[in-house]
Amino acid sequence: MSTVTLFGLCASALVGLGLYGALTHPQPLRKLIAFNLLGSGVFLLFGVFARRGAWQSVGGDPVPQALVITGIVVAFAATALAVALLLRLHKESGEATLDPPAPAGASTERRSP
Amino acid sequence: MSLTYVLESVLALLVLGAAAWTIAARSAFAAAVGFVSYGLLLSLMWVQLAAVDVALTEAAIGGGLTGVLLLGAVATLRGTEARTNRRPALPLRVLAAACCVLVSVALAVVVLTLPESGPTLAPQAVAALPATGVGNPVTGVLMAFRGFDTLLEKVVLVLALVGVWSLAPDRYWGGHPGLEHRLPADGVLPFFARTLPPLGVLLGIHLMWTGADNPGGAFQGGTVLAAMWLVVMMAGVRDAPAIRELWLRLSLVSGPVVFVAVGLAGMLTAGAFLAYPIAIAKPLILLIEVPMLLTIALALGLLVTGPPERTADPR
Amino acid sequence: MSALLDLFTTIALVLGALFFLAGVVGLLRFPDTLSRLHALTKADNVGLGLIVIGLLPQAGSVFAALKLLLVWLLVLLAASTVGQMMARVARRAGPPR
Numbered sequence: 001m002s003t004v005t006l007f008g009l010c011a012s013a014l015v016g017l018g019l020y021g022a023l024t025h026p027q028p029l030r031k032l033i034a035f036n037l038l039g040s041g042v043f044l045l046f047g048v049f050a051r052r053g054a055w056q057s058v059g060g061d062p063v064p065q066a067l068v069i070t071g072i073v074v075a076f077a078a079t080a081l082a083v084a085l086l087l088r089l090h091k092e093s094g095e096a097t098l099d100p101p102a103p104a105g106a107s108t109e110r111r112s113p
Numbered sequence: 114m115s116l117t118y119v120l121e122s123v124l125a126l127l128v129l130g131a132a133a134w135t136i137a138a139r140s141a142f143a144a145a146v147g148f149v150s151y152g153l154l155l156s157l158m159w160v161q162l163a164a165v166d167v168a169l170t171e172a173a174i175g176g177g178l179t180g181v182l183l184l185g186a187v188a189t190l191r192g193t194e195a196r197t198n199r200r201p202a203l204p205l206r207v208l209a210a211a212c213c214v215l216v217s218v219a220l221a222v223v224v225l226t227l228p229e230s231g232p233t234l235a236p237q238a239v240a241a242l243p244a245t246g247v248g249n250p251v252t253g254v255l256m257a258f259r260g261f262d263t264l265l266e267k268v269v270l271v272l273a274l275v276g277v278w279s280l281a282p283d284r285y286w287g288g289h290p291g292l293e294h295r296l297p298a299d300g301v302l303p304f305f306a307r308t309l310p311p312l313g314v315l316l317g318i319h320l321m322w323t324g325a326d327n328p329g330g331a332f333q334g335g336t337v338l339a340a341m342w343l344v345v346m347m348a349g350v351r352d353a354p355a356i357r358e359l360w361l362r363l364s365l366v367s368g369p370v371v372f373v374a375v376g377l378a379g380m381l382t383a384g385a386f387l388a389y390p391i392a393i394a395k396p397l398i399l400l401i402e403v404p405m406l407l408t409i410a411l412a413l414g415l416l417v418t419g420p421p422e423r424t425a426d427p428r
Numbered sequence: 429m430s431a432l433l434d435l436f437t438t439i440a441l442v443l444g445a446l447f448f449l450a451g452v453v454g455l456l457r458f459p460d461t462l463s464r465l466h467a468l469t470k471a472d473n474v475g476l477g478l479i480v481i482g483l484l485p486q487a488g489s490v491f492a493a494l495k496l497l498l499v500w501l502l503v504l505l506a507a508s509t510v511g512q513m514m515a516r517v518a519r520r521a522g523p524p525r
Contacts, residue, residue, distance in 0.1 A: 003121050007158060008224030010125040014132050016217030021136040023209040027197045029141055029186055033148050037132055040155060040175060047162045048224065053233025059163025061233045062250035066259060069170045069251070070266045073332055073409075076174045076182075077273035080416035083186045084277040087419065096193040301516075305509040312502075 008048040014041030145183040152176025165328035173336035246395030248326035281420035287357030288421035294349035306348030313341035335409030355425035368408025433485040440482025447475030461518035469511040
């Protein structure tokens with residue numbers, strides 16, 4: 001199994017891990033971290049395809065690499081916006097959750113969504 | 114089984130381990146720290162994939178700046194963690210895990226059944242590179258061949274910043290982002306903030322300059338500059354500027370504006386939007402990169418400091 | 429001559445790795461934050477210094493060697509600053525309850 005295949009399998013596993021975290025974590029901040037994990041796994045897959053496009057003295061196809069650089073910067077911008085939204089939600093409501101507030105008098109044990 | 118292969122296998126396992134730790138950690142602080150170490154290990158993987166520019170960007174933005182952002186958020190949200198701990202029921206989690214395993218296996222099958230050699234644009238990029246005057250193919254792609262993407266990315270950065278600013282309460286609009294940091298002037302962090310930034314600014318500008326022929330570029334250099342500015346602000350050596358300052362807003366838009374101006378000029382001189390006349394391609398790219406560096410540094414720094422939380426001093 | 433330099437590099441790298449290992453053992457075995465910080469900062473900085481010194485003969489030019497030394501100095505600066513700050517927070521927080 002060559003390096004490229006090994007890293008490609010690692011990237012597939014990262015995508016799965018990130019997706020699982022984004023789906024199951026109750027806290028939005030943890031979902032955000034898992035989403036970033038998912039994104040970086042996808043970028044790594046791009047990198048694997050770029051590496052396969054190596055030619056002569058150029059180590060990898062430069063176009064996917066440039067796309068990944070753009071992607072990393074845009075992912076950071078989106079994460080910053082998401083964190084700002086989350087912090088504002090926390091400041092307004094005192095909680096950092098997307099679940100609706102429990103109606104007054106209801107028990108604390110709720111059925112999961 | 115060469116030594117490099119052993120190193121790469123260990124690296125891949127470490128990255129997977131760090132990612133698993135980030136997902137499975139109990140507290141958000143542990144997850145944020147795990148994410149930073151994951152980002153740094155990932156940049157090592159990028160080096161092994163012969164993508165040093167991407168490795169620099171991943172280490173700086175993916176590991177560094179995102180880590181700062183997340184750690185700040187974790188600190189603010191620490192009290193709410195205990196109250197938002199109701200995980201979904203076990204059957205739902207098993208179903209989610211099954212779906213994720215399915216996605217991973219599908220991607221793995223794609224990776225394992227790739228043909229011997231894939232399509233690549235490297236020959237075309239290398240062939241067209243001398244016309245742009247730069248030696249680094251990735252910089253050539255970013256600034257010349259796919260310059261439109263870079264222009265849009267710049268605009269996205271500024272738009273994200275506007276989005277973050279718009280989350281400020283009305284009374285703080287135009288004010289200073291973040292709280293005021295006041296530290297004793299002879300403390301450790303202010304000393305650090307006075308020692309490192311001069312060298313860091315030099316490094317950032319060098320990274321941008323050397324990106325023409327070696328790995329580097331405006332994004333990596335801009336991130337280093339933003340990091341130096343953040344250190345200075347966090348140490349209280351300089352306060353965050355009020356967002357209504359004209360110099361701040363002009364500098365933020367200077368990157369996209371110069372880029373668009375060069376693009377429009379290209380319509381007149383070279384026949385298409387963002388076409389560079391070959392004789393002045395390299396100076397044009399430099400002309401675009403310098404305001405781009407400024408915009409990236411300011412935008413990344415301000416994205417981390419967040420929306421205004423104090424009113425500006427009355428004029 | 430180059431075989432001698434390679435031997436020097438190997439020895440320095442192995443010693444540096446041993447120092448890093450010592451730092452990690454200290455991180456895992458010491459009882460509280462301050463002693464762990466002590467182990468980590470001392471061992472990691474010396475370990476990195478040994479690795480940089482070991483790589484100096486392999487650097488292509490004087491300029492590259494100077495860059496390696498600069499990397500070590502910057503890591504020293506950052507690690508000592510962070511170590512100091514963490515130690516202050518740990519001392520203020522008091523012994524673990």
